[in-house]
Amino acid sequence: MNTKEKIVAAALDVYNREGIRTVTTRQIAREMGISAGNLHYHFKHTEDIIFTIFGQLQRDYDEMVALFDKKDLVLRELLQEFINGSYRLINKYRFIFVNFVEVCAWIPAIGESYRDLVMRREEQFVSLFRYYAELGMFRQDIPIAILKGFIRQIFIISDFWYSSFAVLGGRCQSDALEDYRQTIEVAFYPYLT
Amino acid sequence: MNTKEKIVAAALDVYNREGIRTVTTRQIAREMGISAGNLHYHFKHTEDIIFTIFGQLQRDYDEMVALFDKKDLVLRELLQEFINGSYRLINKYRFIFVNFVEVCAWIPAIGESYRDLVMRREEQFVSLFRYYAELGMFRQDIPIAILKGFIRQIFIISDFWYSSFAVLGGRCQSDALEDYRQTIEVAFYPYLT
DNA sequence: ACAAAATTAGAACAATTGTTCTAATTTTGT
DNA sequence: ACAAAATTAGAACAATTGTTCTAATTTTGT
Numbered sequence: 001m002n003t004k005e006k007i008v009a010a011a012l013d014v015y016n017r018e019g020i021r022t023v024t025t026r027q028i029a030r031e032m033g034i035s036a037g038n039l040h041y042h043f044k045h046t047e048d049i050i051f052t053i054f055g056q057l058q059r060d061y062d063e064m065v066a067l068f069d070k071k072d073l074v075l076r077e078l079l080q081e082f083i084n085g086s087y088r089l090i091n092k093y094r095f096i097f098v099n100f101v102e103v104c105a106w107i108p109a110i111g112e113s114y115r116d117l118v119m120r121r122e123e124q125f126v127s128l129f130r131y132y133a134e135l136g137m138f139r140q141d142i143p144i145a146i147l148k149g150f151i152r153q154i155f156i157i158s159d160f161w162y163s164s165f166a167v168l169g170g171r172c173q174s175d176a177l178e179d180y181r182q183t184i185e186v187a188f189y190p191y192l193t
Numbered sequence: 194m195n196t197k198e199k200i201v202a203a204a205l206d207v208y209n210r211e212g213i214r215t216v217t218t219r220q221i222a223r224e225m226g227i228s229a230g231n232l233h234y235h236f237k238h239t240e241d242i243i244f245t246i247f248g249q250l251q252r253d254y255d256e257m258v259a260l261f262d263k264k265d266l267v268l269r270e271l272l273q274e275f276i277n278g279s280y281r282l283i284n285k286y287r288f289i290f291v292n293f294v295e296v297c298a299w300i301p302a303i304g305e306s307y308r309d310l311v312m313r314r315e316e317q318f319v320s321l322f323r324y325y326a327e328l329g330m331f332r333q334d335i336p337i338a339i340l341k342g343f344i345r346q347i348f349i350i351s352d353f354w355y356s357s358f359a360v361l362g363g364r365c366q367s368d369a370l371e372d373y374r375q376t377i378e379v380a381f382y383p384y385l386t
Numbered sequence: 387a388c389a390a391a392a393t394t395a396g397a398a399c400a401a402t403t404g405t406t407c408t409a410a411t412t413t414t415g416t
Numbered sequence: 417a418c419a420a421a422a423t424t425a426g427a428a429c430a431a432t433t434g435t436t437c438t439a440a441t442t443t444t445g446t
Contacts, residue, residue: 019298020295021214021299024404025404026403035424035426036405036425036426037406037427038423040406045404099295100356101291101359102213105212106214114360115362118361149379149380149382152379153346156349156350159353159356159357160349160352160353163294163352163353164345164352166297167293167297167307169304169308183345183346186342186345186346196393196394217432217433218434218435219433227394229395230395230397231394233435233436237435238435239434239435
Protein backbone atom coordinates (compact mmCIF):
# COMPACT_ATOMS: atom_id res chain seq x y z
CA MET A 1 0.00 0.00 0.00
CA ASN A 2 1.60 3.28 -1.08
CA THR A 3 1.25 6.58 0.78
CA LYS A 4 -1.68 7.72 -1.32
CA GLU A 5 -3.64 4.57 -0.54
CA LYS A 6 -2.65 4.82 3.11
CA ILE A 7 -4.01 8.37 3.27
CA VAL A 8 -7.33 7.26 1.82
CA ALA A 9 -7.56 4.36 4.29
CA ALA A 10 -6.65 6.57 7.26
CA ALA A 11 -9.08 9.29 6.19
CA LEU A 12 -11.92 6.78 5.85
CA ASP A 13 -11.14 5.47 9.31
CA VAL A 14 -10.97 8.87 11.00
CA TYR A 15 -14.04 10.26 9.20
CA ASN A 16 -16.07 7.20 10.19
CA ARG A 17 -14.91 7.56 13.76
CA GLU A 18 -15.31 11.31 14.24
CA GLY A 19 -17.38 12.71 11.36
CA ILE A 20 -16.37 15.29 8.77
CA ARG A 21 -17.34 18.25 10.93
CA THR A 22 -14.35 18.14 13.25
CA VAL A 23 -11.67 16.15 11.38
CA THR A 24 -8.77 18.09 9.82
CA THR A 25 -6.15 17.05 7.31
CA ARG A 26 -3.55 17.62 10.02
CA GLN A 27 -5.33 15.06 12.19
CA ILE A 28 -5.42 12.48 9.42
CA ALA A 29 -1.70 13.01 8.81
CA ARG A 30 -0.85 12.82 12.52
CA GLU A 31 -2.87 9.61 12.92
CA MET A 32 -0.83 7.87 10.22
CA GLY A 33 2.51 9.36 11.25
CA ILE A 34 3.22 11.55 8.21
CA SER A 35 3.44 15.31 7.92
CA ALA A 36 0.56 17.51 6.82
CA GLY A 37 2.78 18.80 4.03
CA ASN A 38 3.24 15.29 2.74
CA LEU A 39 -0.49 14.62 2.82
CA HIS A 40 -1.12 17.72 0.74
CA TYR A 41 1.59 16.67 -1.68
CA HIS A 42 -0.55 13.63 -2.51
CA PHE A 43 -3.95 15.33 -2.22
CA LYS A 44 -3.87 19.04 -2.92
CA HIS A 45 -7.35 19.57 -1.52
CA THR A 46 -9.35 17.79 1.17
CA GLU A 47 -12.17 17.27 -1.32
CA ASP A 48 -9.86 15.15 -3.42
CA ILE A 49 -9.57 12.63 -0.61
CA ILE A 50 -13.32 12.41 -0.13
CA PHE A 51 -13.92 12.17 -3.86
CA THR A 52 -11.47 9.27 -4.04
CA ILE A 53 -13.26 7.51 -1.18
CA PHE A 54 -16.59 7.98 -2.93
CA GLY A 55 -15.13 6.46 -6.09
CA GLN A 56 -14.09 3.44 -4.06
CA LEU A 57 -17.61 3.09 -2.67
CA GLN A 58 -19.03 3.08 -6.17
CA ARG A 59 -16.55 0.47 -7.40
CA ASP A 60 -17.32 -1.70 -4.36
CA TYR A 61 -21.03 -1.37 -5.07
CA ASP A 62 -20.72 -2.35 -8.73
CA GLU A 63 -18.58 -5.30 -7.75
CA MET A 64 -21.24 -6.48 -5.32
CA VAL A 65 -24.03 -6.23 -7.90
CA ALA A 66 -21.94 -8.10 -10.47
CA LEU A 67 -21.49 -10.88 -7.92
CA PHE A 68 -25.27 -11.23 -7.50
CA ASP A 69 -25.84 -11.54 -11.22
CA LYS A 70 -23.45 -14.47 -11.48
CA LYS A 71 -25.11 -16.52 -8.79
CA ASP A 72 -28.64 -16.95 -10.24
CA LEU A 73 -30.38 -16.97 -6.84
CA VAL A 74 -33.89 -17.54 -5.55
CA LEU A 75 -35.49 -14.24 -4.42
CA ARG A 76 -35.16 -14.92 -0.72
CA GLU A 77 -31.49 -15.82 -1.15
CA LEU A 78 -30.90 -12.70 -3.21
CA LEU A 79 -32.56 -10.62 -0.52
CA GLN A 80 -30.20 -12.04 2.10
CA GLU A 81 -27.19 -11.41 -0.15
CA PHE A 82 -28.39 -7.87 -0.75
CA ILE A 83 -28.83 -7.27 2.97
CA ASN A 84 -25.38 -8.62 3.86
CA GLY A 85 -23.63 -6.93 0.96
CA SER A 86 -25.22 -3.52 1.29
CA TYR A 87 -24.75 -3.58 5.06
CA ARG A 88 -21.04 -4.16 4.58
CA LEU A 89 -20.77 -1.13 2.29
CA ILE A 90 -22.96 1.11 4.45
CA ASN A 91 -20.85 0.27 7.46
CA LYS A 92 -17.54 0.63 5.64
CA TYR A 93 -18.40 4.07 4.23
CA ARG A 94 -20.79 5.23 6.92
CA PHE A 95 -19.46 8.79 7.18
CA ILE A 96 -20.60 9.44 3.60
CA PHE A 97 -24.14 8.26 4.34
CA VAL A 98 -24.23 10.26 7.55
CA ASN A 99 -23.20 13.46 5.72
CA PHE A 100 -24.66 12.72 2.34
CA VAL A 101 -26.36 16.06 1.76
CA GLU A 102 -23.44 18.16 2.94
CA VAL A 103 -20.94 16.10 0.96
CA CYS A 104 -23.00 16.50 -2.20
CA ALA A 105 -23.30 20.26 -1.62
CA TRP A 106 -19.56 20.47 -1.01
CA ILE A 107 -18.46 18.27 -3.94
CA PRO A 108 -21.10 18.47 -6.68
CA ALA A 109 -19.47 15.70 -8.72
CA ILE A 110 -20.40 13.24 -5.99
CA GLY A 111 -24.06 14.21 -6.18
CA GLU A 112 -24.09 13.80 -9.95
CA SER A 113 -22.35 10.47 -9.74
CA TYR A 114 -24.82 9.27 -7.10
CA ARG A 115 -27.83 10.27 -9.20
CA ASP A 116 -26.43 8.21 -12.08
CA LEU A 117 -26.03 5.25 -9.76
CA VAL A 118 -29.60 5.58 -8.47
CA MET A 119 -31.04 5.65 -11.96
CA ARG A 120 -29.13 2.51 -12.89
CA ARG A 121 -30.17 0.83 -9.64
CA GLU A 122 -33.83 1.68 -10.18
CA GLU A 123 -33.94 -0.02 -13.58
CA GLN A 124 -32.11 -3.05 -12.24
CA PHE A 125 -34.67 -3.41 -9.46
CA VAL A 126 -37.68 -3.06 -11.75
CA SER A 127 -36.47 -5.75 -14.13
CA LEU A 128 -35.42 -7.95 -11.23
CA PHE A 129 -38.85 -7.77 -9.63
CA ARG A 130 -40.49 -8.51 -12.97
CA TYR A 131 -38.26 -11.56 -13.34
CA TYR A 132 -39.14 -12.88 -9.88
CA ALA A 133 -42.82 -12.04 -10.39
CA GLU A 134 -42.83 -14.42 -13.37
CA LEU A 135 -41.23 -17.09 -11.20
CA GLY A 136 -44.04 -16.53 -8.70
CA MET A 137 -41.78 -15.28 -5.93
CA PHE A 138 -42.84 -11.63 -6.07
CA ARG A 139 -46.37 -10.27 -6.18
CA GLN A 140 -47.65 -9.72 -9.72
CA ASP A 141 -50.53 -7.38 -8.87
CA ILE A 142 -48.41 -4.35 -7.96
CA PRO A 143 -49.01 -1.27 -10.16
CA ILE A 144 -45.82 0.19 -11.57
CA ALA A 145 -46.29 3.45 -9.64
CA ILE A 146 -46.42 1.56 -6.35
CA LEU A 147 -43.45 -0.55 -7.40
CA LYS A 148 -41.36 2.54 -8.08
CA GLY A 149 -42.45 3.97 -4.73
CA PHE A 150 -41.39 0.75 -3.07
CA ILE A 151 -37.98 0.93 -4.72
CA ARG A 152 -37.63 4.53 -3.60
CA GLN A 153 -38.44 3.32 -0.09
CA ILE A 154 -35.73 0.67 -0.21
CA PHE A 155 -33.21 3.29 -1.32
CA ILE A 156 -34.13 5.65 1.51
CA ILE A 157 -33.92 2.86 4.04
CA SER A 158 -30.61 1.47 2.81
CA ASP A 159 -28.98 4.90 2.37
CA PHE A 160 -30.15 6.28 5.72
CA TRP A 161 -30.72 3.29 7.94
CA TYR A 162 -27.27 3.83 9.43
CA SER A 163 -28.05 7.47 10.27
CA SER A 164 -31.21 6.40 12.03
CA PHE A 165 -29.42 3.61 13.88
CA ALA A 166 -26.64 5.95 14.99
CA VAL A 167 -29.07 8.62 16.19
CA LEU A 168 -31.06 6.02 18.13
CA GLY A 169 -27.84 5.31 20.02
CA GLY A 170 -26.95 1.99 18.39
CA ARG A 171 -23.40 0.91 19.03
CA CYS A 172 -22.81 -2.86 19.02
CA GLN A 173 -21.87 -4.23 15.60
CA SER A 174 -23.85 -7.47 15.81
CA ASP A 175 -27.01 -5.61 16.83
CA ALA A 176 -26.49 -3.34 13.86
CA LEU A 177 -26.62 -6.00 11.15
CA GLU A 178 -29.64 -7.64 12.78
CA ASP A 179 -31.42 -4.30 12.98
CA TYR A 180 -30.69 -3.55 9.33
CA ARG A 181 -31.79 -7.02 8.22
CA GLN A 182 -35.04 -6.71 10.16
CA THR A 183 -35.81 -3.29 8.69
CA ILE A 184 -35.21 -4.35 5.09
CA GLU A 185 -37.08 -7.63 5.51
CA VAL A 186 -40.14 -5.90 6.93
CA ALA A 187 -40.15 -3.53 3.96
CA PHE A 188 -40.13 -6.52 1.56
CA TYR A 189 -42.59 -8.61 3.57
CA PRO A 190 -45.81 -7.36 1.93
CA TYR A 191 -44.41 -7.83 -1.57
CA LEU A 192 -43.23 -11.43 -1.34
CA THR A 193 -45.57 -14.30 -2.09
CA MET B 194 -39.57 39.56 18.34
CA ASN B 195 -36.59 40.32 20.58
CA THR B 196 -32.96 39.92 19.57
CA LYS B 197 -32.69 36.42 21.00
CA GLU B 198 -35.65 35.21 18.95
CA LYS B 199 -34.31 37.01 15.89
CA ILE B 200 -30.99 35.21 16.24
CA VAL B 201 -32.74 31.85 16.39
CA ALA B 202 -34.83 32.69 13.33
CA ALA B 203 -31.83 33.93 11.36
CA ALA B 204 -29.74 30.93 12.35
CA LEU B 205 -32.47 28.51 11.27
CA ASP B 206 -32.70 30.31 7.95
CA VAL B 207 -28.96 30.35 7.26
CA TYR B 208 -28.39 26.76 8.41
CA ASN B 209 -31.22 25.54 6.19
CA ARG B 210 -29.78 27.46 3.29
CA GLU B 211 -26.10 26.61 3.65
CA GLY B 212 -25.75 23.71 6.10
CA ILE B 213 -23.89 23.65 9.42
CA ARG B 214 -20.55 22.78 7.87
CA THR B 215 -19.75 26.23 6.51
CA VAL B 216 -21.94 28.65 8.49
CA THR B 217 -20.27 30.73 11.22
CA THR B 218 -21.74 32.80 14.04
CA ARG B 219 -20.23 35.85 12.36
CA GLN B 220 -22.22 35.08 9.21
CA ILE B 221 -25.48 34.73 11.14
CA ALA B 222 -24.81 38.06 12.88
CA ARG B 223 -23.91 39.82 9.62
CA GLU B 224 -27.02 38.47 7.90
CA MET B 225 -29.27 40.04 10.55
CA GLY B 226 -27.27 43.24 10.90
CA ILE B 227 -25.96 42.84 14.43
CA SER B 228 -22.41 42.38 15.68
CA ALA B 229 -20.87 39.01 16.44
CA GLY B 230 -20.21 40.25 19.97
CA ASN B 231 -23.90 40.92 20.43
CA LEU B 232 -24.83 37.48 19.16
CA HIS B 233 -22.51 35.88 21.69
CA TYR B 234 -23.94 38.06 24.43
CA HIS B 235 -27.27 36.27 23.86
CA PHE B 236 -25.86 32.82 23.07
CA LYS B 237 -22.50 32.15 24.67
CA HIS B 238 -21.91 29.08 22.52
CA THR B 239 -23.02 28.11 19.04
CA GLU B 240 -24.45 24.88 20.44
CA ASP B 241 -26.88 26.91 22.51
CA ILE B 242 -28.47 28.26 19.34
CA ILE B 243 -28.86 24.83 17.82
CA PHE B 244 -30.17 23.38 21.06
CA THR B 245 -32.79 26.13 21.18
CA ILE B 246 -33.84 25.39 17.61
CA PHE B 247 -34.16 21.71 18.43
CA GLY B 248 -36.37 22.57 21.41
CA GLN B 249 -38.61 24.54 19.04
CA LEU B 250 -38.84 21.55 16.71
CA GLN B 251 -39.95 19.35 19.57
CA ARG B 252 -42.58 21.82 20.76
CA ASP B 253 -43.87 22.16 17.19
CA TYR B 254 -44.07 18.39 16.91
CA ASP B 255 -45.99 17.94 20.15
CA GLU B 256 -48.37 20.69 19.11
CA MET B 257 -49.03 18.91 15.82
CA VAL B 258 -49.76 15.58 17.51
CA ALA B 259 -52.08 17.25 20.03
CA LEU B 260 -54.02 18.73 17.10
CA PHE B 261 -54.54 15.27 15.58
CA ASP B 262 -55.93 13.86 18.81
CA LYS B 263 -58.59 16.54 19.01
CA LYS B 264 -59.97 15.92 15.54
CA ASP B 265 -61.08 12.24 15.81
CA LEU B 266 -60.30 11.41 12.18
CA VAL B 267 -60.77 8.46 9.85
CA LEU B 268 -57.43 6.70 9.18
CA ARG B 269 -57.04 8.03 5.66
CA GLU B 270 -57.72 11.56 6.85
CA LEU B 271 -55.24 11.14 9.70
CA LEU B 272 -52.64 9.88 7.25
CA GLN B 273 -53.09 13.00 5.13
CA GLU B 274 -52.85 15.25 8.19
CA PHE B 275 -49.72 13.40 9.28
CA ILE B 276 -48.16 13.81 5.85
CA ASN B 277 -48.91 17.53 5.65
CA GLY B 278 -47.95 18.25 9.24
CA SER B 279 -44.73 16.26 9.32
CA TYR B 280 -43.70 17.65 5.93
CA ARG B 281 -44.07 21.18 7.27
CA LEU B 282 -41.76 20.40 10.20
CA ILE B 283 -39.23 18.48 8.13
CA ASN B 284 -39.01 21.37 5.71
CA LYS B 285 -38.89 24.04 8.42
CA TYR B 286 -36.07 22.34 10.32
CA ARG B 287 -34.42 20.54 7.45
CA PHE B 288 -30.84 21.30 8.44
CA ILE B 289 -31.30 19.25 11.61
CA PHE B 290 -32.51 16.22 9.66
CA VAL B 291 -29.72 16.61 7.15
CA ASN B 292 -27.07 16.64 9.90
CA PHE B 293 -28.83 14.55 12.46
CA VAL B 294 -25.95 12.23 13.35
CA GLU B 295 -23.36 15.00 13.56
CA VAL B 296 -25.67 17.23 15.60
CA CYS B 297 -26.35 14.41 18.06
CA ALA B 298 -22.62 13.70 18.37
CA TRP B 299 -21.93 17.40 18.88
CA ILE B 300 -24.75 18.06 21.36
CA PRO B 301 -25.55 14.85 23.24
CA ALA B 302 -28.62 16.35 24.92
CA ILE B 303 -30.30 16.51 21.51
CA GLY B 304 -29.73 12.80 20.92
CA GLU B 305 -31.18 11.92 24.32
CA SER B 306 -34.15 14.15 23.76
CA TYR B 307 -34.78 12.61 20.34
CA ARG B 308 -34.66 9.07 21.73
CA ASP B 309 -37.31 10.04 24.28
CA LEU B 310 -39.47 11.44 21.50
CA VAL B 311 -39.10 8.29 19.40
CA MET B 312 -40.13 6.04 22.29
CA ARG B 313 -43.23 8.12 22.89
CA ARG B 314 -44.02 8.19 19.18
CA GLU B 315 -43.66 4.40 18.88
CA GLU B 316 -46.23 3.73 21.60
CA GLN B 317 -48.61 6.28 20.11
CA PHE B 318 -48.40 4.57 16.72
CA VAL B 319 -48.97 1.09 18.12
CA SER B 320 -52.10 2.07 20.00
CA LEU B 321 -53.30 4.14 17.05
CA PHE B 322 -52.96 1.20 14.65
CA ARG B 323 -54.75 -1.07 17.15
CA TYR B 324 -57.56 1.44 17.34
CA TYR B 325 -57.95 1.64 13.57
CA ALA B 326 -57.60 -2.13 13.23
CA GLU B 327 -60.71 -2.50 15.43
CA LEU B 328 -62.52 -0.03 13.20
CA GLY B 329 -61.55 -2.20 10.22
CA MET B 330 -59.37 0.45 8.56
CA PHE B 331 -56.01 -1.16 9.31
CA ARG B 332 -55.04 -4.80 8.78
CA GLN B 333 -55.60 -6.94 11.85
CA ASP B 334 -53.38 -9.85 10.85
CA ILE B 335 -50.05 -8.07 11.32
CA PRO B 336 -47.76 -9.67 13.94
CA ILE B 337 -46.47 -7.17 16.50
CA ALA B 338 -42.84 -7.66 15.37
CA ILE B 339 -43.76 -6.68 11.82
CA LEU B 340 -45.84 -3.78 13.09
CA LYS B 341 -42.88 -2.41 15.05
CA GLY B 342 -40.68 -2.86 11.99
CA PHE B 343 -43.21 -0.95 9.93
CA ILE B 344 -43.22 1.89 12.47
CA ARG B 345 -39.43 1.95 12.40
CA GLN B 346 -39.67 2.20 8.62
CA ILE B 347 -42.02 5.18 8.83
CA PHE B 348 -39.60 6.93 11.19
CA ILE B 349 -36.64 6.37 8.89
CA ILE B 350 -38.60 7.62 5.91
CA SER B 351 -39.99 10.72 7.63
CA ASP B 352 -36.69 11.63 9.32
CA PHE B 353 -34.54 11.10 6.24
CA TRP B 354 -36.84 11.56 3.28
CA TYR B 355 -35.61 15.14 2.98
CA SER B 356 -31.97 14.04 2.87
CA SER B 357 -32.77 11.62 0.09
CA PHE B 358 -34.78 14.21 -1.80
CA ALA B 359 -31.99 16.79 -1.49
CA VAL B 360 -29.32 14.37 -2.65
CA LEU B 361 -31.43 13.32 -5.62
CA GLY B 362 -31.34 16.97 -6.67
CA GLY B 363 -34.88 17.94 -5.69
CA ARG B 364 -35.44 21.65 -5.60
CA CYS B 365 -38.99 22.81 -6.36
CA GLN B 366 -41.15 23.08 -3.23
CA SER B 367 -44.38 21.73 -4.75
CA ASP B 368 -42.60 18.67 -6.14
CA ALA B 369 -41.19 18.10 -2.67
CA LEU B 370 -44.50 17.72 -0.84
CA GLU B 371 -45.87 15.47 -3.57
CA ASP B 372 -42.76 13.31 -3.45
CA TYR B 373 -43.00 13.00 0.31
CA ARG B 374 -46.71 12.21 0.20
CA GLN B 375 -46.15 9.52 -2.42
CA THR B 376 -43.34 7.90 -0.44
CA ILE B 377 -45.31 7.76 2.82
CA GLU B 378 -48.49 6.57 1.12
CA VAL B 379 -46.70 3.72 -0.63
CA ALA B 380 -45.26 2.62 2.70
CA PHE B 381 -48.77 2.52 4.21
CA TYR B 382 -50.42 0.98 1.15
CA PRO B 383 -49.97 -2.71 2.09
CA TYR B 384 -51.27 -2.16 5.62
CA LEU B 385 -54.54 -0.40 4.85
CA THR B 386 -57.71 -2.40 4.19
C1' DA C 387 -35.22 61.89 36.83
C1' DC C 388 -31.77 58.87 37.59
C1' DA C 389 -29.20 54.83 39.14
C1' DA C 390 -28.73 50.07 37.90
C1' DA C 391 -29.14 46.64 34.61
C1' DA C 392 -29.35 45.15 29.93
C1' DT C 393 -27.87 45.57 25.39
C1' DT C 394 -24.86 46.75 21.82
C1' DA C 395 -20.59 47.43 18.53
C1' DG C 396 -16.20 46.71 17.62
C1' DA C 397 -11.58 45.66 18.79
C1' DA C 398 -8.79 42.01 20.39
C1' DC C 399 -7.20 37.22 21.32
C1' DA C 400 -5.56 32.82 20.96
C1' DA C 401 -6.25 28.76 18.45
C1' DT C 402 -6.87 26.47 14.33
C1' DT C 403 -7.32 25.73 9.49
C1' DG C 404 -6.08 24.35 4.60
C1' DT C 405 -2.49 25.00 1.91
C1' DT C 406 2.15 26.47 0.15
C1' DC C 407 7.09 26.85 0.24
C1' DT C 408 11.81 25.27 0.99
C1' DA C 409 15.24 22.33 1.58
C1' DA C 410 16.55 17.75 2.46
C1' DT C 411 16.28 12.84 1.48
C1' DT C 412 14.99 8.80 -1.10
C1' DT C 413 13.80 6.37 -5.20
C1' DT C 414 14.04 5.58 -10.08
C1' DG C 415 15.71 4.91 -14.69
C1' DT C 416 19.58 4.47 -17.29
C1' DA D 417 27.02 5.37 -10.39
C1' DC D 418 24.60 9.28 -10.90
C1' DA D 419 21.37 12.74 -12.61
C1' DA D 420 16.49 13.59 -12.54
C1' DA D 421 12.25 12.89 -10.43
C1' DA D 422 9.48 11.75 -6.53
C1' DT D 423 8.73 11.97 -1.79
C1' DT D 424 9.10 13.80 2.67
C1' DA D 425 9.21 16.96 7.06
C1' DG D 426 8.65 21.07 8.94
C1' DA D 427 8.36 25.94 8.88
C1' DA D 428 5.55 29.58 7.27
C1' DC D 429 1.36 32.05 5.70
C1' DA D 430 -2.81 34.21 5.39
C1' DA D 431 -7.46 33.59 6.54
C1' DT D 432 -10.83 32.33 9.63
C1' DT D 433 -12.94 30.83 13.82
C1' DG D 434 -15.54 31.05 18.35
C1' DT D 435 -15.35 33.72 22.02
C1' DT D 436 -14.02 37.52 25.30
C1' DC D 437 -13.20 42.19 26.69
C1' DT D 438 -14.12 47.16 26.93
C1' DA D 439 -16.48 51.03 26.60
C1' DA D 440 -20.51 53.20 25.02
C1' DT D 441 -25.50 53.45 24.64
C1' DT D 442 -30.21 52.19 25.69
C1' DT D 443 -33.81 50.44 28.55
C1' DT D 444 -35.93 49.54 32.93
C1' DG D 445 -37.73 50.10 37.49
C1' DT D 446 -38.62 53.21 40.91
